[in-house]
Amino acid sequence: MVEVAQSLAEEQRAPAPDEAQKDGRGHLAIAIQFEVHDRQQLEIRVAHRLDQAEEHLFKVDTYFFIPRNIGINASNYPKEDFYADVNALMRLEAPALSLDRLADPGDEGSPLSRIVDALEEFRSTKRTPASSALAVHVKLYAYVHTEAVRREVKRLKDLLPECSDDKNGARERFLSELHQSLSQIQRSLWAYRRVRAELWPFERLCHHSLVEAMSHADEYMSLFLEEQLGKLCGALEADVRRLDGSAFVPRATATIAALARSEAEHRAKYDFLLLKKEQDEPGEYFGYRSSLLKKSVHQALYLDARKARGDTFVRNAVGSVGAALAAIWALATQLPATVADLSGGTKMTFFALAVVAYVLKDRIKVFTNEYLSARLRRSDHTHNIVGPSLAVIGLGMLDVKLRETMRFFSLNDVREKVRQIRLERRTVRQTDVLQEEVLHYRKSLQVENTQEEERLPEGYGVRDIMRFNMRHFLLRLDDPVEKVRYFDAGRDAFHEAKLPKVYHLNVVTRARHVRKGRPQLERYEHLRVVLDKNGIVRVDKIDPL
Numbered sequence: 001m002v003e004v005a006q007s008l009a010e011e012q013r014a015p016a017p018d019e020a021q022k023d024g025r026g027h028l029a030i031a032i033q034f035e036v037h038d039r040q041q042l043e044i045r046v047a048h049r050l051d052q053a054e055e056h057l058f059k060v061d062t063y064f065f066i067p068r069n070i071g072i073n074a075s076n077y078p079k080e081d082f083y084a085d086v087n088a089l090m091r092l093e094a095p096a097l098s099l100d101r102l103a104d105p106g107d108e109g110s111p112l113s114r115i116v117d118a119l120e121e122f123r124s125t126k127r128t129p130a131s132s133a134l135a136v137h138v139k140l141y142a143y144v145h146t147e148a149v150r151r152e153v154k155r156l157k158d159l160l161p162e163c164s165d166d167k168n169g170a171r172e173r174f175l176s177e178l179h180q181s182l183s184q185i186q187r188s189l190w191a192y193r194r195v196r197a198e199l200w201p202f203e204r205l206c207h208h209s210l211v212e213a214m215s216h217a218d219e220y221m222s223l224f225l226e227e228q229l230g231k232l233c234g235a236l237e238a239d240v241r242r243l244d245g246s247a248f249v250p251r252a253t254a255t256i257a258a259l260a261r262s263e264a265e266h267r268a269k270y271d272f273l274l275l276k277k278e279q280d281e282p283g284e285y286f287g288y289r290s291s292l293l294k295k296s297v298h299q300a301l302y303l304d305a306r307k308a309r310g311d312t313f314v315r316n317a318v319g320s321v322g323a324a325l326a327a328i329w330a331l332a333t334q335l336p337a338t339v340a341d342l343s344g345g346t347k348m349t350f351f352a353l354a355v356v357a358y359v360l361k362d363r364i365k366v367f368t369n370e371y372l373s374a375r376l377r378r379s380d381h382t383h384n385i386v387g388p389s390l391a392v393i394g395l396g397m398l399d400v401k402l403r404e405t406m407r408f409f410s411l412n413d414v415r416e417k418v419r420q421i422r423l424e425r426r427t428v429r430q431t432d433v434l435q436e437e438v439l440h441y442r443k444s445l446q447v448e449n450t451q452e453e454e455r456l457p458e459g460y461g462v463r464d465i466m467r468f469n470m471r472h473f474l475l476r477l478d479d480p481v482e483k484v485r486y487f488d489a490g491r492d493a494f495h496e497a498k499l500p501k502v503y504h505l506n507v508v509t510r511a512r513h514v515r516k517g518r519p520q521l522e523r524y525e526h527l528r529v530v531l532d533k534n535g536i537v538r539v540d541k542i543d544p545l
Contacts, residue, residue, distance in 0.1 A: 040474065047463045049460075056446070405440075
């Protein structure tokens with residue numbers, strides 16, 4: 001059986017960026033990543049960087065090329081089902097900071113500096129200062145710290161291939177880098193914990209959300225670090241060439257275990273989450289609690305979509321026009337008040353007209369709604385994007401609107417470059433691609449600085465997340481295993497084999513960043529999603545020719 005691809009390595013998700021796709025600071029302006037969220041859900045993430053432009057327009061077009069044997073089309077997959085299957089999320093991308101900068105309370109870029117300033121205010125003022133907004137900075141510190149730890153562990157893992165053979169002192173250099181990195185991580189953790197300890201005498205004066213955030217952030221950073229250290233140890237032991245009796249792996253593992261042991265003791269001291277092998281419970285509480293901690297920390301960066309009034313107005317206006325036209329038609333075709341003097345044939349004609357008028361009244365309403373809606377409403381949904389952290393971290397001047405549109409097209413109606421990408425590197429060239437149904441989903445995000453005198457903090461961005469549930473696709477698929485009888489010429493006999501029955505769903509994502517007076521940034525990504533009746537088997541990234 002084909003194994004399920006639960007996740008894909010970060011380095012395999014995106015090709016090497018073109019220099020034209022980078023901003024002025026050398027950062028990737030548009031980054032597209034994807035992963036198999038679970039057996040039924042594909043997640044596509046597009047990260048856009050904000051700069052000092054007055055207005056930004058981000059457009060993400062996702063094209064699903066659906067083969068005929070899957071059986072999804074416009075007649076059996078309405079918009080209501082599609083939007084029920086799509087979980088569209090939006091979140092801020094915090095600036096990437098090094099561990100040294102994070103640990104420096106005097107660095108204005110570190111969220112820790114805001115907490116230290118508030119601590120001084122508690123000490124020096126007679127009135128109790130407001131503290132609820134500080135919870136955002138605490139969660140932001142925890143998030144930026146975990147991302148810094150992730151980058152540092154990845155950097156160490158990238159050094160490991162050189163350590164397979166101990167040439168030119170590669171292993172000693174790795175051990176030195178390992179010790180330095182773990183020391184930086186520990187210093188950044190203790191910098192946060194020192195500030196938290198100094199804030200303890202004032203906890204009764206603080207808002208409960210700040211007290212809760214300080215505890216959750218400490219616990220989450222420790223758990224995340226333990227998981228990353230475990231992955232680093234697994235990478236160390238993955239290559240048997242490093243287990244050559246030189247004690248390289250045991251020395252590195254002992255260094256890593258020392259930090260993990262220290263963090264486990266810290267969590268045990270403060271009654272934080274701790275997983276032990278000898279525990280009787282199957283780890284259900286551990287998984288549940290750690291998930292809540294992650295959501296609590298990441299919540300500060302997620303943005304909420306609120307229905308825009310303009311979208312509701314257009315819907316109601318179109319409905320009102322349809323009802324008015326139907327009423328005029330019904331009034332114009334009413335039967336005369338007295339038909340007693342009319343002949344029998346004339347009476348039957350008027351009765352027939354009454355029936356026709358009643359039927360057409362409803363049809364006029366439906367036709368008007370469909371015709372006018374398609375032309376007056378350029379999108380299916382329009383949302384205003386808000387978030388509790390925007391004003392707190394200095395982004396309160398942003399006005400953010402999100403628009404969504406879903407349509408079915410034929411392959412010939414798709415733009416040329418997208419069609420060309422779809423036709424590249426085909427696995428089965430005899431298939432009739434022109435018969436594929438194309439589902440097009442567009443998200444347009446408009447970000448405007450409403451206060452031109454206010455400059456945006458550097459380093460922030462927006463991450464657009466689309467989590468697509470393929471349950472309606474899977475319902476129409478055959479059993480995942482097919483029995484085949486074949487003749488084995490080598491054995492000169494007939495045999496039976498069980499073969500996997502899979503389906504290919506091609507997905508092309510086009511991301512654009514449009515700014516006034518600046519060149520448009522554009523990026524494409526092509527995925528082949530391999531499905532069977534049970535869900536997603538794997539996802540292959542197709543590099544363009």
